Amino acid sequence: MTKRTIRIENREVEIDDLTRGIKHSIDYFDCISQVCKTADIAKKFPSLNIILDSEHDNRAFNANGVQSAAFVDPREKNTIHIQIESIETLPPSAIKIQIAHTLTHELTHLWHEQISEYSKGMRVMNKLIELKNTWQRESGDIKGFIYNDEYFLRCVLTSFFTKLIIEGAADYTSYCQTGKISFDALNARVLHFAARQQAQEVLASLDAMLLSPNIDAKVVKERLHEFMTQTLTGQGIIGEHMIHTVLYMDKTLDFDAVLRMNYISFIKKYEECSRAAGWKPIVSVTSGLGMIDYAASIRRWLDYIGKLA
């Protein structure tokens, strides 16, 4: 185990390498220091703790059966865990780019958590769903729990919509830092196009999953829960486009102001900015204009579950 503390002006970054016996193709201390020195998002933290970890030693990389290359745990202050095994499968030049991407992505999550209540809200909702599942499993009866289909659907959809902004913000910062996002009309169109494709894929996966024959209401709810509460690649791409649209069209807002908005206000602002930009929104709350509309999804699924029950 090696630990190193670096000082950058009045900031302090501690890097702990907890990996043993795993190949290090690059100098991780140097690479991480460089990112912390240059990335704007890193400059927001007076102190940071970056932990190089191994999937083998830290089970949190496999939370909910989904493998991740890095994570932040809201219970730890300003701490990021990076998993080395998956990064080491890349060639050395790609490792440096990946570290920069991963770090700025996770730093945005840390920052988002600090300045807004987003993920707290999401955790509460996931907790509720978990509680309901336990109740159902142990009592075999769901009626005793104050719960209904509409409430369940609102929970899973809120989780999905919230993650659009959480993952979108993280990818947005990350791509801005690496110069992949510029602030012009062409880039706005490219991001809109990419988001539209992702939304089509999300909708197609949902249909394939839910509209299969011989399915019952319980299975529909389980599949919806599983699908909507995981983190999909598409969510980052859709969210990135939404944030870019808002910042590009509304010059009165900055990135932090966007992060501080609750998800309903943010999506409404995005709809307004999309209209101003002259395109159909990908996501909407109640207007029904978006490819994925909150109210229309609830209505459609309630109707479907009702018919199956």
Ligand SMILES: [Zn+2]
């Ligand atoms: Zn993320």
